[in-house]
Amino acid sequence: xxxxxxxxxxxxxxxxxxxxxxxxxxxxxxxxxxxxxxxxxxxxxxxxxxxxxxxxxxxxxxxxxxxxxxxxxxxxxxxxxxxxxxxxxxxxxxxxxxxxxxxxxxxxxxxxxxxxxxxxxxxxxxxxxxxxxxxxxxxxxxxxxxxxxxxxxxxxxxxxxxxxxxxxxxxxxxxxxxxxxxxxxxxxxxxxxxx
Amino acid sequence: xxxxxxxxxxxxxxxxxxxxxxxxxxxxxxxxxxxxxxxxxxxxxxxxxxxxxxxxxxxxxxxxxxxxxxxxxxxxxxxxxxxxxxxxxxxxxxxxxxxxxxxxxxxxxxxxxxxxxxxxxxxxxxxxxxxxxxxxxxxxxxxxxxxxxxxxxxxxxxxxxxxxxxxxxxxxxxxxxxxxxxxxxxxxxxxxxxx
Numbered sequence: 001x002x003x004x005x006x007x008x009x010x011x012x013x014x015x016x017x018x019x020x021x022x023x024x025x026x027x028x029x030x031x032x033x034x035x036x037x038x039x040x041x042x043x044x045x046x047x048x049x050x051x052x053x054x055x056x057x058x059x060x061x062x063x064x065x066x067x068x069x070x071x072x073x074x075x076x077x078x079x080x081x082x083x084x085x086x087x088x089x090x091x092x093x094x095x096x097x098x099x100x101x102x103x104x105x106x107x108x109x110x111x112x113x114x115x116x117x118x119x120x121x122x123x124x125x126x127x128x129x130x131x132x133x134x135x136x137x138x139x140x141x142x143x144x145x146x147x148x149x150x151x152x153x154x155x156x157x158x159x160x161x162x163x164x165x166x167x168x169x170x171x172x173x174x175x176x177x178x179x180x181x182x183x184x185x186x187x188x189x190x191x192x193x194x195x
Numbered sequence: 196x197x198x199x200x201x202x203x204x205x206x207x208x209x210x211x212x213x214x215x216x217x218x219x220x221x222x223x224x225x226x227x228x229x230x231x232x233x234x235x236x237x238x239x240x241x242x243x244x245x246x247x248x249x250x251x252x253x254x255x256x257x258x259x260x261x262x263x264x265x266x267x268x269x270x271x272x273x274x275x276x277x278x279x280x281x282x283x284x285x286x287x288x289x290x291x292x293x294x295x296x297x298x299x300x301x302x303x304x305x306x307x308x309x310x311x312x313x314x315x316x317x318x319x320x321x322x323x324x325x326x327x328x329x330x331x332x333x334x335x336x337x338x339x340x341x342x343x344x345x346x347x348x349x350x351x352x353x354x355x356x357x358x359x360x361x362x363x364x365x366x367x368x369x370x371x372x373x374x375x376x377x378x379x380x381x382x383x384x385x386x387x388x389x390x
Contacts (some may be wrong), residue, residue, distance in 0.1 A: 116385065
């Protein structure tokens with residue numbers, strides 16, 4: 001799932017994970033300092049730049065991306081273990097991260113672009129969140145302009161105008177995905193064998 | 196949507212149409228006589244073989260299929276009008292009908308194969324329905340064996356073990372489909388134009 005900052009991806013992911021069976025969040029590794037209330041190993045694995053570079057070099061990260069002055073990455077081993085155990089994992093990535101993910105797991109990625117109803121709305125949310133300086137808000141807006149130009153790389157588009165509606169949209173996508181032919185092939189094969 | 200006879204496609208379609216906005220059923224043309232309670236222009240357009248052949252020749256049918264001694268067809272004009280008006284239409288077709296539909300509207304077809312939980316279950320339902328002789332039941336079972344061998348032509352697989360669960364599965368598919376990138380391109384384009 002990709003979204004601009006303030007697009008609601010964190011709160012929507014949390015709620016989806018709280019409600020769904022066989023669905024977990026991906027805990028990213030980051031070099032950015034924790035925000036108030038964020039916990040290590042739950043919200044992120046908070047690491048030093050040295051440790052991050054070590055992970056990168058050893059192939060321990062599925063993808064890594066620099067956002068402003070901080071690095072973010074997805075630990076590959078955790079993700080593979082979960083998927084092998086039949087657990088779907090929500091990763092919040094930007095377009096670049098999505099491309100890297102698709103290279104490693106081409107047949108197992110479903111991509112969703114979470115959009116605000118308008119540009120003025122996204123700026124308002126960033127300002128209201130009150131976590132960033134105006135300079136960072138403008139940087140994030142510029143980042144978003146670039147991101148949205150890549151919307152054609154995504155399978156699904158969800159507009160987050162209303163939290164509950166966006167949540168329900170995401171649930172529909174997850175449930176429908178599990179009904180796709182490729183997900184059900186084991187069951188159908190066993191039925192055909194009864195013939 | 197394809198399903199074996201007794202797979203529940205008629206009752207599930209009816210319930211989906213009753214619940215959903217912008218969703219209608221396709222009324223087929225048939226040469227078979229009405230069953231008790233079936234109404235002309237609602238359940239089917241009941242026509243003579245002569246009229247059916249006339250429609251076929253004039254290109255008025257999207258697809259036509261012979262099942263046992265009767266012909267079934269989907270009137271093309273109705274379907275195109277509805278789709279042009281933003282209405283999604285549920286067509287219940289067999290594999291052959293699906294292939295013909297995909298040829299005429301390649302980018303607008305989402306295919307769902309509705310399966311019984313087991314073969315013994317489908318035979319039981321056909322016998323309980325009490326509409327057909329045992330000979331017809333066996334004919335329908337043979338038809339089903341052929342149909343199920345083509346399951347790889349379908350986008351989604353729904354198992355109808357429990358009516359309410361199958362209904363909910365179908366609703367997830369319909370809702371998710373409307374969130375696909377191709378459905379949302381108008382909105383995203385208008386958002387990008389604000390840049």
